[in-house]
Amino acid sequence: ADPDAGRKLARQCQTCHGLDGIATIPIAPHLAGESQIYLETQLKAFRSGKREHEIMSVVAKGLSDEDIANLAAWYASIRITATMPD
């Protein structure tokens, strides 16, 4: 999988999920640093109808297996750090 190709494809994701995978709206999850397998599994679930969302079910239908692998590689390549509240 090619994260640079995924980064280009992620232009269509960034309105909601951010190019860096930090979501811009509360109904969308952050994708930054999620694993390759998790991201691929969810995109394929949206594409097949196993998982449903009014936007993602449409978006995923336009993605090939290669697109999905590349998008997953992009978001998986982002490093995240978490800070718990005091």
Next chain:
Amino acid sequence: ADPDAGRKLARQCQTCHGLDGIATIPIAPHLAGESQIYLETQLKAFRSGKREHEIMSVVAKGLSDEDIANLAAWYASIRITATMPD
């Protein structure tokens, strides 16, 4: 919603998702910093059967609306930062 109560409940989540919401295994998503509404929506979707996963569908059935709100408040209270690759 009470994030401290959620933190206690999150003991049952931490094997896969981490107490700080950084997942410990690739098939599980990071939850750190996801929004209250996203986390509640997903837990309720697993509870109702709208979203399916062999582990989460079982776990979610044991959660009340209050439990879900508190768990979401805990994971939403964690701050994350993302660093894109060069």
